[in-house]
Amino acid sequence: MYLISELAQKVGLSRSTLLYYEKLGLISSERKANQYRDYSERDFQRIKLLQQLQAGGLTLNECLECLESRINREKLQSRLKVLDDEILQKQKSRDLLASMLGMSSMKEWHQAMxxxxxxxxxxxxxxxxxxxxxxxxxxxxxxxxxEHDQYMADFEHVFEGLNRLGVGSVEDTLKALQSIPLRKGTLLEVGCGRGASTLILAKHSQFEITALDNDEYNLCCLKESTEASLIKHKLKTICASMTNMPFDKMQFDVIWSEGSAYIMGVYKALESWKSLLKPGGYMIMSDLVWVSSERSLEAIEFWHENYPNMKTVQQHKNTIEKLGYKIVNTFQSSLKSWNNYLTPLTKKIEMLSTTTVKSKALIDIKKEMIIHQKYLGQYGYQVFVLKIRG
Ligand SMILES: C[S@@+](CC[C@H](N)C(=O)[O-])C[C@H]1O[C@@H](n2cnc3c(N)ncnc32)[C@H](O)[C@@H]1O
Known part of the structure; x- marks a missing residue:
């Protein structure tokens, strides 16, 4: 038998709460000769059970119902579902904290965010x-x-020595160039990489070219390949981010960006780069797009993970018009353009695979190659030649 103070201490509740429970009929005391309340072991156990039900999220009334009458299965089932969801959320939060401490991968979280x-x-x-x-x-x-540092070191190792960092060819670059009436003036190339397109543009026009990339190594490769040629006099390189370019408004006649605008988002790029163009200036950009309505699940899943914002050509056309551009020409990059990118990369991967490189970067690039082999045609690169309206 327990005095009220003893029971209160044992269950961690106040005297007044116990008196309230008694009023509700959950527990019942007997009066001793000295008028003190006496509670039984049964009272103690009923309170413990009530506390467990409350911890499961049941209200006091629902707990009493459970204890006093037949269980309301429907109510308990819906409460169980809420509890399961809460546990799942807690598990996710726990996993996030563990991965932030470096105990596991954060890939899924980054993707969701x-x-x-x-x-x-x-x-x-x-x-x-x-x-x-x-x-x-x-x-x-x-x-x-x-895994960022190791991943990037491996990634750079894979691309070391390769000239093209994206899909493209002399023919496609010239096809876009021939769609505009200008051959001289100022041209800004954004995300120029190692200069695959820069060199073609320099050779086939009289533009003063500013080639921008945020990677010094890429720009060094470009400078090295122009060192011994006359091209170097009409080429300036700038290491800066495409998100914040150090130029005056209306400085360029043409902005050129093959396979790079996606990095900050194609529409954001078109919107913010516009102010750097002179009135009537031209914007040439290419992007990966869905080109077929027939899409295999594997390709959808791969691109959902790797380019979730991938659009169709029509979606691009609609938005580009709204952003204040007129589409002068648009065409799909040729198979040759894809091969120029994929063939040297595949050879490099094969070479590295025979060595001991077991990097995640290599695995990811190989996976992308397999997707291209199987599904290229359901998606492709689309080049857009645009003119500022008005
Ligand atoms: C897919 S590659 C395309 C390169 C080149 N246009 C070609 O086709 O070979 C993307 C390029 O954008 C550059 N890049 C990435 N983020 C950038 C940023 N924030 N600002 C400027 N360049 C960036 C990369 O260094 C890389 O050279």
Whole structure:
């Protein structure tokens, strides 16, 4: 038998709560000769059971119902579902904290964040000490802060010595160039890489070219390949981010960007780069797009993970018009353009695979190659030649 103070201490409740429970009929005391209340072991056990039900999220009334009458299965089932959801959320939060401590991969979390709150995701990465360049590479390439450095070192190793970092060819670059009436003036190339298109543009026009990339190594490769030629006099390189370019308004007649605008988002790029163009200036950009309505599940899943914002040509056409551009020409990059990119890359991967390189970057690039082999044609690169309206 327990005195009220003893029972209160044993169950961690106040005297007044016990008196309230008694009023509700959950427990009942007997009066001793000295008028003190006496509670039984049964009372103690009923309170313990009530506390367990309450911890499961049942209200006091629902707990009493459970204890006093037949269980309301429907109510309990719906409560069970809520509890299961809460446990799942807690598990996710636990996994996130563990992965933030480097105990597991953060890939899924980065992907979810990037889909739901891309700007906040980039802000957060920068708060963790990553530069803008690293944050964008994290978003598009490594997708995991815990593996970023090793992943990028391996990634760079794979692309070392390759000239083209994206899909393209002399023919496609010239086809776009021939769609505009200008051959001289100022041209800004954004995300020029190692200069695959820069050199073609320099050779076939009299433009003063500013080639911009945020990677010094890429720009060094470009400078090296122009060192001994006359082209170097009409070419300037700038290491800066496409998100914040150090130019005056209306400085360029043409902006050229093959396979790079996606990095900051094609529409955002078209919107913000527009102010750098002179009135009536031209914008040439290419992007990966869905070209067929027949899409295999494997390709959809792959691109959902790797380019979730991938649009169709028609979607691009609609938005481009709304952004104040007129479409002068648009065409799909040729198979040759794809081969120029894929063939040297495949050879390099084969070479590395025979060595001991077991990097995640290599696995990811190989996976992308397989997707291209199987499904290229359901998607492709589309080149857009645009003129500023008005
Ligand atoms: C897919 S590659 C295309 C390169 C080149 N246009 C070609 O076709 O070979 C993308 C390029 O954009 C550059 N890049 C990535 N983020 C950038 C940024 N924030 N600002 C400027 N360039 C960036 C990369 O260094 C890389 O050279």
């Amino acid at each position: 990037d889909e739901q709150a891309p700007e906040a995701h980039l802000d957060w990465l920068e708060k963790q000490g990553f530069s803008e360049k690293q944050s964008l590479r994290l978003k598009w390439l490594s997708k995991d802060i815990n």
